[in-house]
Amino acid sequence: MLERQLFAVARNPVRTEPTGALVRSTAMEAVAPTVLALRGSHDRFAMRKQHAHLSDEALVALVARGDEPALGELYERVGRVAYGLALRVLRDERLAEDAVQEGFLAVWRTAAAFRAERAKASTWILTLVHRRAVDLVRREERRRAEPLPEDFSTRPGQSAEPTEEAAWLRYERERVQAALAKLPDTQREAIELAYYGGYSQSELAERLGVPLGTIKSRMFAGLARLRELLDESAQEGSWKPEFTS
Amino acid sequence: MEAGIHELTAAYALDALDAEERRAFEAHLATCESCQEELASFASTTEALAVAATGPAPRDDLRDRIVAAARAEPQVLVPFEPRRSRSIPLLAAVSAAAAVVALALGLWAVRLSGDLDEARSSLDVLADPDARTVALQAGRGRLVVDPDGRAVLVLNGLGRAPAGKTYEVWVVEGDVPAPAGLFPGSSGAELVDVEGTVDEGDVVAVTVEDAGGAEQPTPPLVVASEPV
Numbered sequence: 001m002l003e004r005q006l007f008a009v010a011r012n013p014v015r016t017e018p019t020g021a022l023v024r025s026t027a028m029e030a031v032a033p034t035v036l037a038l039r040g041s042h043d044r045f046a047m048r049k050q051h052a053h054l055s056d057e058a059l060v061a062l063v064a065r066g067d068e069p070a071l072g073e074l075y076e077r078v079g080r081v082a083y084g085l086a087l088r089v090l091r092d093e094r095l096a097e098d099a100v101q102e103g104f105l106a107v108w109r110t111a112a113a114f115r116a117e118r119a120k121a122s123t124w125i126l127t128l129v130h131r132r133a134v135d136l137v138r139r140e141e142r143r144r145a146e147p148l149p150e151d152f153s154t155r156p157g158q159s160a161e162p163t164e165e166a167a168w169l170r171y172e173r174e175r176v177q178a179a180l181a182k183l184p185d186t187q188r189e190a191i192e193l194a195y196y197g198g199y200s201q202s203e204l205a206e207r208l209g210v211p212l213g214t215i216k217s218r219m220f221a222g223l224a225r226l227r228e229l230l231d232e233s234a235q236e237g238s239w240k241p242e243f244t245s
Numbered sequence: 246m247e248a249g250i251h252e253l254t255a256a257y258a259l260d261a262l263d264a265e266e267r268r269a270f271e272a273h274l275a276t277c278e279s280c281q282e283e284l285a286s287f288a289s290t291t292e293a294l295a296v297a298a299t300g301p302a303p304r305d306d307l308r309d310r311i312v313a314a315a316r317a318e319p320q321v322l323v324p325f326e327p328r329r330s331r332s333i334p335l336l337a338a339v340s341a342a343a344a345v346v347a348l349a350l351g352l353w354a355v356r357l358s359g360d361l362d363e364a365r366s367s368l369d370v371l372a373d374p375d376a377r378t379v380a381l382q383a384g385r386g387r388l389v390v391d392p393d394g395r396a397v398l399v400l401n402g403l404g405r406a407p408a409g410k411t412y413e414v415w416v417v418e419g420d421v422p423a424p425a426g427l428f429p430g431s432s433g434a435e436l437v438d439v440e441g442t443v444d445e446g447d448v449v450a451v452t453v454e455d456a457g458g459a460e461q462p463t464p465p466l467v468v469a470s471e472p473v
Contacts, residue, residue: 050401050433058436061371062399065378065389068312070434075308083307084299097303101311108315116368123288126295127260134260169299176297194261195294201261213249220255227290 056121064111071108078122079104080165082129089133089198090140099136103129130195137198179229187222190215254280258287367397367436377473379449384468386434388449394442396449400468405430406453412467413458414439417448425449427458447473 051059051073062070082103086096106128114124180188189208193199201219205212253270256262262270274280369391370376376391386400398414406412406429414425416439426440439449451468452459 053431053433054436057368061368061436062434065371065387065399067399067434068316071315072308072312075311079308079311080302081296081299083303084301085295087300088298093304097307100303100307101314104311105314105318108318119285119288123292126292130291130295131260169296172293173297173299176293179293191259191294194256194259195291196298199261200263201256201266202263204261216249216252216256219259219261220252223255223258223287223290226294227287230290230293 057116060107060111060114060116060121060124063108064114071104074107074121074125075104078125081169082126085126086129086133088196089130090137092140095136095140096133099133100129102132106132134198138200175233176230179226179233182229183222183225187218187225190218191222191226194219251277251280251283254283254287258284258291367438370395370397371399371436379470379473382469382471383466384451386468388439388470388473390443390473394444396439396443396473398437398439398449398451398468398470399434400430400437401434402432403430403435403451403467404432409456410453411456411458412451413454413462415450415452415462416441416443417450418444418446422450422462424458424460427454443473445473449473 051062051070054062054070054073056074056077059070059074063074079100083096083100086099086103087093090096090099103125107125114121180192183191190204193204193207194201199207201215202212205215208215250270250273253262253266253273257267257270257274274284371389376389379388379390381387384400385402386398388396388398390396403412411427412430413427414437415422416425417423423441426438428435428437443449449468449470450462450466452462452464452466454463
């Protein structure tokens with residue numbers, strides 16, 4: 001169920017973006033009618049149309065053969081989530097863009113090693129981007145002193161969001177937050193600091209002043225419980241806010 | 246086996262290992278089936294955490310920058326391929342005329358694009374690092390052939406076959422064409438399995454035939470590979 005939902009978000013831009021691309025190209029025409037810009041957006045539209053009906057996994061297989069438009073289409077499907085994740089970890093737009101770009105270049109270079117029977121393409125891409133973001137944040141010591149990730153969701157995006165995609169992302173965010181809220185505090189803290197904060201388990205042990213073994217146990221128990229909670233809420237089919245009295 | 250190393254699947258899934266721990270765990274992971282399964286079971290969980298982080302959209306030019314950077318970046322694991330298929334002018338003109346799009350199709354599809362389960366075999370070929378890419382002398386796309394001779398046509402914008410017609414794939418050995426499957430065609434990119442095997446020197450070609458296919462190809466060739 002969750003997989004289907006992730007596929008749904010990955011696919012949403014395919015249905016909604018072409019309209020957006022046309023709107024942008026019209027706006028560009030009005031503001032700055034450069035032939036180059038227009039041709040770029042038309043080419044992009046044409047490319048998207050070409051690849052829109054292929055599965056994520058088929059796109060990765062094409063990327064492995066040097067198909068650049070296939071890489072662009074994968075970005076259209078997964079890039080938005082990848083960027084949001086990198087931004088949450090790095091809290092800096094330029095660094096987040098670097099992490100996304102390097103993650104997708106890793107996709108480009110190593111697509112031939114990807115095996116569809118082992119993982120979904122979207123999982124693999126997000127893993128590559130997340131790992132890159134974590135490696136970057138561990139080098140950026142000054143960020144460590146800053147407060148924990150704030151909710152970026154209240155900030156406006158730079159381009160208009162397709163409504164359906166935005167709604168799905170909001171729903172999914174609330175579903176995950178509800179599940180996280182049900183974890184014991186120590187487990188939630190370990191998961192959030194690790195995944196969104198980029199802390200290694202050793203850094204966490206030091207920061208929280210607890211033995212490394214305790215951190216390992218908290219992360220394992222917390223992630224296993226989160227998996228259960230998310231499976232349950234996915235099976236319920238729709239997330240509903242919980243009211244206490 | 247180190248006690249408790251299985252517990253590290255969670256830390257690994259969350260990217261909470263430092264570089265050295267990561268390498269050590271990956272070495273363990275390569276041989277530990279239960280950790281592989283555990284890790285796979287966490288995939289949807291970490292993915293949900295990723296989706297939940299979503300905030301503002303990236304700048305519009307990020308996609309183009311990524312594709313431009315990829316263009317300058319070598320791909321280390323797969324053989325390179327020509328960026329554009331070469332085309333013989335006469336054949337190219339013929340194929341452009343023949344590939345004119347029509348509507349309405351029957352249901353004899355051997356078309357594989359878009360469906361993961363059905364497309365498995367063509368994906369296997371495409372994903373094989375030892376598979377070779379062969380340019381087309383007619384049509385847009387390329388042919389990919391693995392060492393066992395299994396082949397996939399990657400076609401761009403052939404278009405749907407006219408009403409009452411089908412595309413038919415041929416493996417031409419010397420002067421002898423053998424039928425190698427039917428497909429309806431699509432206006433986008435598509436993956437078409439070539440039935441049977443392709444040997445060195447063979448040419449893979451596509452013609453338009455009456456629905457149900459033919460025993461012998463009807464000219465012109467709308468797609469033709471270079472000799473494999």
